[in-house]
Amino acid sequence: MQIEHSEFQDQLVRGLAHRMNNILTLFHGYVGLLLDNKNLDRGTVDGLARIQDGAKAACHLIDRAHAIVRPSNVVWRDVQLGDFVRMLRPTFDTLRGPRTRLDIDVDDNLPPVWADASRVKSAVFEIVRNALDSTFHTGGNISIELRPESAPEDATATACARWVSVRVTDDGPGIPDEIRGRIFQPFFSTKKKAAATGLGLTVTAGIVSQHGGVLRYESQPGNTVFQLLLPCRPDQG
Ligand SMILES: Nc1ncnc2c1ncn2[C@@H]1O[C@H](COP(=O)(O)OP(=O)(O)OP(=O)(O)O)[C@@H](O)[C@H]1O
Ligand SMILES: [Mg+2]
Structure with a gap:
């Protein structure tokens, strides 16, 4: 995307x-x-x-x-996404339905990504929030896995050899075929709650693209996976 x-x-x-x-x-x-x-x-x-x-x-x-939109004042630095996800655990817990289980698994050798910290954190946050929403009423299982990766074939940031994969999996109802073409469109939402803007995935896709990263997803009932692939600092390769 x-x-x-x-x-x-x-x-x-x-x-x-x-x-x-x-x-x-x-x-x-x-x-x-x-x-x-x-x-x-x-x-x-x-x-x-x-x-x-x-x-x-x-x-x-x-x-x-x-x-x-692309910010005018991006601050690029090494960002440890593992620390961020662990730090957000209490916030995720407040958004988690009472019967949802959330597992976080961060690889011990996870390299930092080369990123604007607040933006890249928002991108991860939006994906996790969608997984939490999808299981809120029914209960279910969500996992957040952070792993080192090699450069994906469809990468635009080709100068980077080391990458980080953030995979968020939920066993909620999944994304029906008829809306798949629309989920990244601004203001598209199937949620009833007033706070839903339908901008979460648009924001995520924008941020990932600003970082030269890749955003993928696959979904069927009971298994939805969103994966963000983000490059590390170019000279670390
Ligand atoms: N993990 C998921 N499981 C099921 N449907 C999803 C999932 N993630 C996204 N969707 C679908 O994609 C739509 C768009 O998601 P997006 O994050 O852009 O907006 P939203 O979540 O509806 O609103 P907001 O992000 O403002 O709370 C959702 O309304 C939902 O239909
Ligand atoms: Mg959302």
Whole structure:
């Protein structure tokens, strides 16, 4: 899965995101000040709280749209994805259904990936969140495996000999054939919950492509595997 970027579109989204965020921050701040007034009637307080929730949801959407475009200030460094996944275990546990089991298996000799830390972490997070969603109500098993890999054949980052594979497997219902062509499209979601934006996989595909990585998946009922392949620092080869 590769995303085509044009500098013009990226600039447009970055500019819009920046300006919209400024507007929404003002909005949020002023509604907060109004809510500090203890003499407001119940209806007004509820209405203002709804406006504030709407502004928060809009900020979240804008952040995600921003994550899809190429950032203007990427900070490349060695990132140990194993540490990150272990550190996130408590967060995954809060998102896990009561009957879902989550296993994390990190190879002892996992090399660091050459990446923008916050972006590459978001990409892994979105994939795990989808696996957690897929088993939330029914229960099930999820595994996150991190392994060293050699360069995949379809790699664009050909200067890198060492790679890392992040495989997230779940035994949820799987992705039906009729929606497979759409899951990476912006705003496509089959989820009923209000917080679902349908941008998770779009963001992930964008980030993986910015890192010269590869994103693959295969899915059938009871076995869905998303795999992110990310290159290490080029001179480590
Ligand atoms: N592991 C999975 N099992 C089953 N379906 C999946 C899985 N991962 C993704 N999907 C399908 O792909 C769709 C798009 O996923 P995506 O992450 O882009 O958005 P979302 O999860 O619906 O919303 P958000 O990421 O904002 O919470 C999902 O709505 C779901 O139908
Ligand atoms: Mg998602």
